Amino acid sequence: MSGAGAPSLTLDGSGLRVVVVAASWHTTVMDGLLDGARRALGKAGVTEVREVRVPGSFELPVAAAKAAASGVDAVVALGVVIRGGTPHFEYVCQAATQGLSSVALTTGVPVGFGLLTCDDEAQALDRAGLPGSSEDKGAEAAEAAVATVLALRDL
Template sequence: MSGAGAPTLTLDGSGLKVVVVAASWHTTVMDGLLDGARRALADAHVDDVTVVRVPGSFELPVVARHAADADADAVVALGVVIRGGTPHFDYVCSAATTGLTDVSVHTGVPVGFGLLTCDDEAQALDRAGLPGSHEDKGYEAAQAAVATALAVRVLEPADGR
């Protein structure tokens, strides 16, 4: 079962600057993901939050990169791609996943991965953090971004080098 074994995190992200980059396709699912991310950031005491909307999931990496370059401590990337009858699903999922990984690795800025890759709309709705959903992937992605940003801070030299 997805979600089994998930950690319980208590985070204090006070002072962190977090950018949430959210796709616009599939409004109901995206509204749930975005609400979940906002709740997680509020629960972690993150006050400096900027939300940027992009057309779709393919556009997440480029805006995530700009957020990282603009001194974000963490980025939360939210999107949903639902399988259709063409290879479009595979290309968008692969490009977005690789792009977001590249942003994180090349900039050193954590990217919370909230990209749903689902076979159908029911799967997406079940992961969107809506009433009746079994999972809240927006919340989880934001928690992961904050937790990773805090872990990175532990490893930074005290003199800022």
């Protein structure tokens, strides 16, 4: 299981400003990812959270860049791409991943990476933080963003 070895984080994100940028494709999976991010941010004490929806995962980097430039402390990017029968999967996954990495490195604003890249819908549902899911990648992405803000403050 890919979640094996994940850290157990206790985070104090009080006072942080976070934008969650979420794709719109695959509604059930996205609803689970968003709920997980909301739960994790709430548990960390983050009260200033703004959510922005974009059409798909390809659009996540530009929205994340705009959010990062607005002066927030962190961005959480959530999306899902499910493999089909064309190279579209590889192009979208690569562009979104490189784009989100670029946003974090260019702006210095942590970007929690919650982009699921799955072979089928069952894999996506199993990672969406829904009842019966084995993983909660929305929560993990939110926790990673908050933890990185806190780590960067110590540098």
